[in-house]
Amino acid sequence: MTGAVKVAVTRRLPEQVEKRLAALFETTLYEDDKPLSREALIERAQDVDVLAATLGDKLDAAFFDAVGDRLKLVANFGAGVDHIDVAAANARDITVTNTPSVLAEDAADMAMALILAVPRRLVEGVAALREGKFEGWSPTWMLGRRVRGKKLGIIGLGRVGEAIARRARAFGLSIHYHNRKPINPHIEEQLDATYWESLDQMLAHVDIVSVNCPHTPATFHLLSRRRLELMQPHAHLVNISRGEIVDEAALAELIETGRLAGAGLDVYERGGPNEKLLSLSNVVLLPHMASATVESRLEMGERVIINIKMFADGHKPPDRVILGLDSEA
């Protein structure tokens, strides 16, 4: 590219990342930490070469029509791109990049924490203590279920799924997974993982289900009421990917009626959890924080900068989102 590359940012980013962006490019930062309104987002993306966007910015076909033709790159801060119509962007010659690999380990830690927290009643225990309900050790109080020896079924064994599987094996879980295709046989062997072509059959077989596929039109409510009902009553579900993949109302109802043992969720269909989920004791609910470590957010920012720099130097940015390939949420 000739001339200074103009970049607009849509949210507050870690200070170090903002400083580097400002030093390298002609950058418009955003002082506030609230998602921009549609109008403000369009205004911000007009007359810039690059939009450093993130989750919460709805970048659909109408948005790309409205911003004019200077915009050439959307460098997303985050792995999931379900808020961006990538096909519409590409049709207008706009490249979309994301930050796929740098958050996998931190996200996997959080999934593992939820895998442990639900059957071991971790949050219930903390609450009981705080509420003054602890009257000393008892042989029969606060009994959970053992994790070791259980079967973990991972839906979407990509980077994050694999990082979860490695942790889970250390906790004595056996690994099962459902993908469109089996993974590399070498990794499958390392993980001693069992591939299930049929998601329905895997759901009926495992004790814990971890959702790790991206949210796309094809995975919306992949875990429908019918599929959730295939799970065993002692089983629980963990989701750190996107809320839209699970029918949340059905999930809450099945847990409430004892048809499912519980859930650990970091993501929700509509921003936050529904009322019923909030009222249940055997669910652990987090506010979309699986990748929220200082290290992860700095590395995500670094990937955004690398993608913009490569693009500015006339090369293909390394983290291009290629349609048809699953990019992880």
Ligand code: DGY
């Ligand atoms: C992502 O990267 O898409 C996460 O959900 C936000 O950290």
